[in-house]
Amino acid sequence: MTAPTPTGVRAIPRSRVLLTAAIAIALIATVAVTVLRGSYRDGALEPDAPTPQGSRAVVRVLGDTGTEVGTARHTSDAARDLRGGGTVLLADAEGLSPAQLDLLASSLDAPGAGHLVLVAPDALTLAALTDDVEPAGSIAGEATVPAGDCGDLAHGARALAVRGEDGALADQGRLGAARTYAVRGDAEGCFDAGGGSLLVSDGSITVLGAADVLTNECITGADDAALALNLLGAEDTLTWYVPSATDPLALTAPSLLTHLPRWTGPVALWLMALVVVALVAAGRRQGPVVVEPLPVTARGEELVLGRARLLERASERTAAASALRAAAAGRLAARLGQRHETSLDALLAALAPHTSLSPDRLRALLEHRPVADDQQLLRLAHDLDALEKEIDR
Amino acid sequence: MRISPTLRAAPAGLLALPVLVLWPSWGTVLACAAVWLLVVLGDALAAPSPRRLQVVRRSPAQVVLGGTGTGRLLLTNPGPRRARLQVRDAWNPTAGLDSPRAAVDVPAHERREIAQRFTPTRRGEHSSRALVIDSRGPLGLARRSARIDAPGRMLALHPFGARRHLPSRVRRLREIEGLAAVHQRGQGTEFDSLRDFVDGDDVRSIDWRATARRRSVVVRTWRPERDRHVLVVVDTSRTGAVRLGEGTRLDAAFDAALLLTALAGQAGDRVDLLCVDRVEHLSVIGSRRGTALHDMVSATAPVHPALVETDWELAAARIRERTRRGSLVVLLTPVDATTVHGALLPVTARLAADHPVVIGSVSDPALDELAAGREDVPALYAAASAETARARAAGTARALERTGVHVVHAPPERAPQALADAYLALKAAGRL
Numbered sequence: 001m002t003a004p005t006p007t008g009v010r011a012i013p014r015s016r017v018l019l020t021a022a023i024a025i026a027l028i029a030t031v032a033v034t035v036l037r038g039s040y041r042d043g044a045l046e047p048d049a050p051t052p053q054g055s056r057a058v059v060r061v062l063g064d065t066g067t068e069v070g071t072a073r074h075t076s077d078a079a080r081d082l083r084g085g086g087t088v089l090l091a092d093a094e095g096l097s098p099a100q101l102d103l104l105a106s107s108l109d110a111p112g113a114g115h116l117v118l119v120a121p122d123a124l125t126l127a128a129l130t131d132d133v134e135p136a137g138s139i140a141g142e143a144t145v146p147a148g149d150c151g152d153l154a155h156g157a158r159a160l161a162v163r164g165e166d167g168a169l170a171d172q173g174r175l176g177a178a179r180t181y182a183v184r185g186d187a188e189g190c191f192d193a194g195g196g197s198l199l200v201s202d203g204s205i206t207v208l209g210a211a212d213v214l215t216n217e218c219i220t221g222a223d224d225a226a227l228a229l230n231l232l233g234a235e236d237t238l239t240w241y242v243p244s245a246t247d248p249l250a251l252t253a254p255s256l257l258t259h260l261p262r263w264t265g266p267v268a269l270w271l272m273a274l275v276v277v278a279l280v281a282a283g284r285r286q287g288p289v290v291v292e293p294l295p296v297t298a299r300g301e302e303l304v305l306g307r308a309r310l311l312e313r314a315s316e317r318t319a320a321a322s323a324l325r326a327a328a329a330g331r332l333a334a335r336l337g338q339r340h341e342t343s344l345d346a347l348l349a350a351l352a353p354h355t356s357l358s359p360d361r362l363r364a365l366l367e368h369r370p371v372a373d374d375q376q377l378l379r380l381a382h383d384l385d386a387l388e389k390e391i392d393r
Numbered sequence: 394m395r396i397s398p399t400l401r402a403a404p405a406g407l408l409a410l411p412v413l414v415l416w417p418s419w420g421t422v423l424a425c426a427a428v429w430l431l432v433v434l435g436d437a438l439a440a441p442s443p444r445r446l447q448v449v450r451r452s453p454a455q456v457v458l459g460g461t462g463t464g465r466l467l468l469t470n471p472g473p474r475r476a477r478l479q480v481r482d483a484w485n486p487t488a489g490l491d492s493p494r495a496a497v498d499v500p501a502h503e504r505r506e507i508a509q510r511f512t513p514t515r516r517g518e519h520s521s522r523a524l525v526i527d528s529r530g531p532l533g534l535a536r537r538s539a540r541i542d543a544p545g546r547m548l549a550l551h552p553f554g555a556r557r558h559l560p561s562r563v564r565r566l567r568e569i570e571g572l573a574a575v576h577q578r579g580q581g582t583e584f585d586s587l588r589d590f591v592d593g594d595d596v597r598s599i600d601w602r603a604t605a606r607r608r609s610v611v612v613r614t615w616r617p618e619r620d621r622h623v624l625v626v627v628d629t630s631r632t633g634a635v636r637l638g639e640g641t642r643l644d645a646a647f648d649a650a651l652l653l654t655a656l657a658g659q660a661g662d663r664v665d666l667l668c669v670d671r672v673e674h675l676s677v678i679g680s681r682r683g684t685a686l687h688d689m690v691s692a693t694a695p696v697h698p699a700l701v702e703t704d705w706e707l708a709a710a711r712i713r714e715r716t717r718r719g720s721l722v723v724l725l726t727p728v729d730a731t732t733v734h735g736a737l738l739p740v741t742a743r744l745a746a747d748h749p750v751v752i753g754s755v756s757d758p759a760l761d762e763l764a765a766g767r768e769d770v771p772a773l774y775a776a777a778s779a780e781t782a783r784a785r786a787a788g789t790a791r792a793l794e795r796t797g798v799h800v801v802h803a804p805p806e807r808a809p810q811a812l813a814d815a816y817l818a819l820k821a822a823g824r825l
Contacts, residue, residue, distance in 0.1 A: 015531065015533055019533070022408055023405070026407055026409075026410055026411055027410065029411045033415060034414060262417045265419075266417045266419060266421060266422045269419075269422055270409060270422055270425060273406070273426065277398055277402055278400060281398050281402060286494070286527060287540065288523055290483045290484070290523075292487055294487075294515070295634070295641070295697035296634045296697070296700060297636045297641050298634050300635040300637060300642075300757040300759055300760075301759040301760060301779075303782075304760060304775065304782050305763075307782075308763075308771070308774040308777070308778035311777065312770070312774040319777070320774050323777040323778070323781045326780070327764070327780035327783070330787075377770065377773055378773065381776070382767065
């Protein structure tokens with residue numbers, strides 16, 4: 001009818017094996033998916049990224065049409081290529097340190113320097129590299145901007161499609177909306193919109209306000225491809241410079257979060273939710289807290305110790321000595337067969353034959369006399385003990 | 394009934410990771426959460442309801458403190474689905490249940506047993522506050538829990554450590570009764586036998602008629618009385634709560650009362666027990682001789698001291714109701730100057746007029762330790778204070794003895810024997 005209690009060793013249930021296997025497979029699949037896809041670096045305008053925000057399409061086509069495209073992560077590499085006469089595309093022209101900007105500017109001024117293309121630079125970057133271009137505004141929404149009458153500067157494109165804040169770069173924040181720039185002096189602008197130009201040329205510097213134009217997602221819009229390919233394919237070599245946090249010249253490293261893959265957020269949220277579930281499940285108590293109805297107990301000697309401390313604080317040595325003397329006298333009287341109420345004289349007389357102490361010494365020990373200091377009290381206690389031991393023999 | 398996820402439900406959620414990596418969006422997270430919730434809920438609903446289980450509890454009624462009792466919990470699953478159960482039996486901790494939690498699988502229409510071992514560490518009543526049963530789903534992702542109504546009670550009995558002193562005291566009793574060695578002239582009324590006169594015998598006990606038939610002088614001997622009445626009154630007031638060594642003063646008092654009961658049972662006397670402080674708490678009256686000890690052990694088990702003063706006038710009234718003239722009255726209360734001089738002294742004076750009265754007082758061994766302290770000045774003051782306390786107790790005991798009662802004052806490990814010896818001395822003196 002009854003089986004032995006199953007609290008001992010139990011076979012691992014089948015469902016647990018299945019669950020463990022399923023979890024293991026899921027984790028392996030997750031790792032595999034990320035590894036297989038992870039042969040490129042994902043990010044805004046990354047030359048190898050096939051994601052919507054990447055620029056693999058442009059780079060591939062440029063390579064097919066005979067332009068040698070190299071990738072630079074450090075400012076020194078980009079500056080070297082710039083000095084060598086190639087075209088350098090600065091993919092993320094924000095957050096460069098003054099040292100990096102100085103290096104780029106000096107390379108640009110070197111004899112035989114190449115062409116520098118800035119993608120949506122901010123005011124600080126522009127001020128470091130040129131005096132004639134400054135930010136004017138932005139195009140927040142989706143728009144198609146006609147070239148207008150600007151000849152060669154349009155690079156054969158009649159119109160540019162920009163996605164604005166809804167584009168592939170929207171969640172990268174600062175590269176979202178297309179920017180427009182105002183021109184002064186020798187600089188020329190093209191694709192006018194939003195109070196400025198999307199494309200500005202100032203000598204060897206070209207400023208492209210719409211990063212969308214280069215992304216995989218938007219390259220097919222309007223004549224974006226024509227502009228990208230003609231602008232970047234003008235020279236034989238193109239250096240695709242993506243500033244990196246590991247650059248020794250970088251002052252403010254871009255935060256690590258911008259380099260995380262897109263699934264980080266959802267997965268982190270999911271894991272956090274699971275951790276909360278695990279904590280709640282592990283912290284659950286089965287049933288109520290049981291209170292023990294312990295009976296009351298008290299220490300018996302509290303009163304005695306309290307009285308002892310009172311005596312000590314008041315330095316009542318004589319009272320303490322009297323108590324010790326009375327107790328010793330009581331025990332001695334009992335041992336000598338005397339009544340408890342016997343007088344001190346009778347006790348001393350009975351003690352005298354049994355001890356080596358002189359009668360005066362005995363009287364000094366047992367009679368009520370004041371005690372001057374602690375040493376005397378200690379000596380009295382030990383003498384009383386010695387006397388009791390002597391009588392005991 | 395409550396439904397909650399198990400710890401396993403969290404790692405099971407990791408199964409959603411590939412989905413989240415492939416389609417990373419907040420919507421996917423919501424969808425995964427919904428699916429996870431559905432699975433967990435479904436698992437919980439697939440578990441059989443713990444309320445439908447039939448639970449039978451067989452817990453031991455009484456366990457001697459320091460011993461072990463075994464109990465059983467029988468779980469019957471009347472439903473068609475297998476029940477995977479996690480059972481928590483919430484006894485209070487000092488009941489000493491070896492495993493309050495047990496995992497057990499009960500197949501459909503079958504019954505399983507959970508064996509329980511109790512090793513209580515506190516005298517008194519113990520109970521199970523709740524029986525909580527969790528029923529896990531087939532996937533083990535969720536559980537349904539419910540509190541089942543299956544009350545459990547157990548009484549941890551006084552260990553009666555003084556029992557080992559019983560054989561020697563019984564031997565003394567037999568000597569006194571004359572069954573073994575000595576016959577003596579007591580004030581008993583039950584004639585026992587005749588024997589030759591020896592020096593020291595009371596001349597009033599000479600049986601002249603028997604002497605006339607023989608050439609030597611013959612005396613009558615008398616057995617001590619049997620079927621006398623002993624009333625043990627235990628003081629359960631605040632003084633009983635004092636911790637002396639391992640137990641409280643009340644524990645030592647019960648130990649003494651039990652030894653006296655066992656001994657008096659051997660002597661053929663009837664023993665009644667009264668526990669009293671401000672009100673009368675418990676009385677064991679009129680037990681048969683064979684069951685008196687057992688009755689008393691189980692009756693005193695749940696009695697604990699209360700932080701009140703004893704009303705000795707009330708106690709005296711109860712004693713008067715329960716005794717005849719000549720019954721032995723044993724008061725188990727400490728000789729404490731403050732309580733004795735206030736209320737106990739007049740009561741004992743009145744009682745002693747009608748009864749032989751013994752006061753059993755359990756002294757504090759800590760006082761003796763303190764009184765022996767000589768190592769430094771604070772220890773000396775403590776010794777002096779302890780000597781004062783002992784002197785006051787001795788003075789109080791003398792004051793009580795002047796009213797005609799006998800006071801037994803001993804530390805807890807010697808108090809039961811001392812009380813038994815006092816009883817034997819009364820028997821030997823023929824006062825009982």
